[in-house]
Amino acid sequence: RKEVEQDPGPFNVPEGATVAFNCTYSNSASQSFFWYRQDCRKEPKLLMSVYSSGNEDGRFTAQLNRASQYISLLIRDSKLSDSATYLCVVKTSNTGKLIFGQGTTLQVKP
Amino acid sequence: EPEVTQTPSHQVTQMGQEVILRCVPISNHLYFYWYRQILGQKVEFLVSFYNNEISEKSEIFDDQFSVERPDGSNFTLKIRSTKLEDSAMYFCASSALTSTSGAKNIQYFGAGTRLSVL
Numbered sequence: 491r492k493e494v495e496q497d498p499g500p501f502n503v504p505e506g507a508t509v510a511f512n513c514t515y516s517n518s519a520s521q522s523f524f525w526y527r528q529d530c531r532k533e534p535k536l537l538m539s540v541y542s543s544g545n546e547d548g549r550f551t552a553q554l555n556r557a558s559q560y561i562s563l564l565i566r567d568s569k570l571s572d573s574a575t576y577l578c579v580v581k582t583s584n585t586g587k588l589i590f591g592q593g594t595t596l597q598v599k600p
Numbered sequence: 601e602p603e604v605t606q607t608p609s610h611q612v613t614q615m616g617q618e619v620i621l622r623c624v625p626i627s628n629h630l631y632f633y634w635y636r637q638i639l640g641q642k643v644e645f646l647v648s649f650y651n652n653e654i655s656e657k658s659e660i661f662d663d664q665f666s667v668e669r670p671d672g673s674n675f676t677l678k679i680r681s682t683k684l685e686d687s688a689m690y691f692c693a694s695s696a697l698t699s700t701s702g703a704k705n706i707q708y709f710g711a712g713t714r715l716s717v718l
Binding site for chain 2 (some may be wrong): 491528532533577589
């Protein structure tokens with residue numbers, strides 16, 4: 491089983507749509523959870539951390555279910571500029587090692 | 601906003617040659633990392649570094665790889681004898697802390713060095 495698993499997509503949605511991405515992780519001892527965004531041939535950039543209580547940042551909502559080892563990201567009112575690959579990232583050890591999923595590609599069309 | 605800087609942006613080398621990839625982490629950060637991403641694949645952890653020591657390394661980080669903090673600002677990744685399969689984007693990252701949640705736990709990535717081994 492992959493350590494962090496995501497549906498690679500692509501997800502093709504019209505502007506204004508709501509889209510949800512899911513991610514599962516295999517290590518129940520994982521400590522911290524993140525969504526990063528990666529544009530083509532660029533570095534990963536933090537979108538948001540994910541907490542058990544769920545958290546929201548503008549149009550973006552992240553949820554964590556530790557019992558199911560499941561993380562989600564919801565994007566409301568999609569913009570053209572949201573087109574990117576969204577990386578589900580898990581930290582398992584105190585050394586800071588991040589484990590990345592394959593990424594889910596989102597293409598928002600006019 | 602503080603940022604992690606990496607040089608060069610693109611490095612072309614012949615198989616068997618040594619390369620050194622350079623990084624300047626964010627100035628008040630204490631933890632440093634190297635990751636790589638082969639084209640079309642996921643980002644993979646190579647090594648973490650704290651207090652002038654490697655704190656964790658992956659299976660990819662074999663004897664051909666080494667890291668160094670030669671001075672108070674630079675953090676380098678050396679590949680002694682490059683192979684074709686070392687061709688990838690190499691990202692340096694840094695964080696203030698690792699063991700707590702919150703903003704100081706966040707890793708910030710440099711723009712990467714694209715290594716092409718011919």
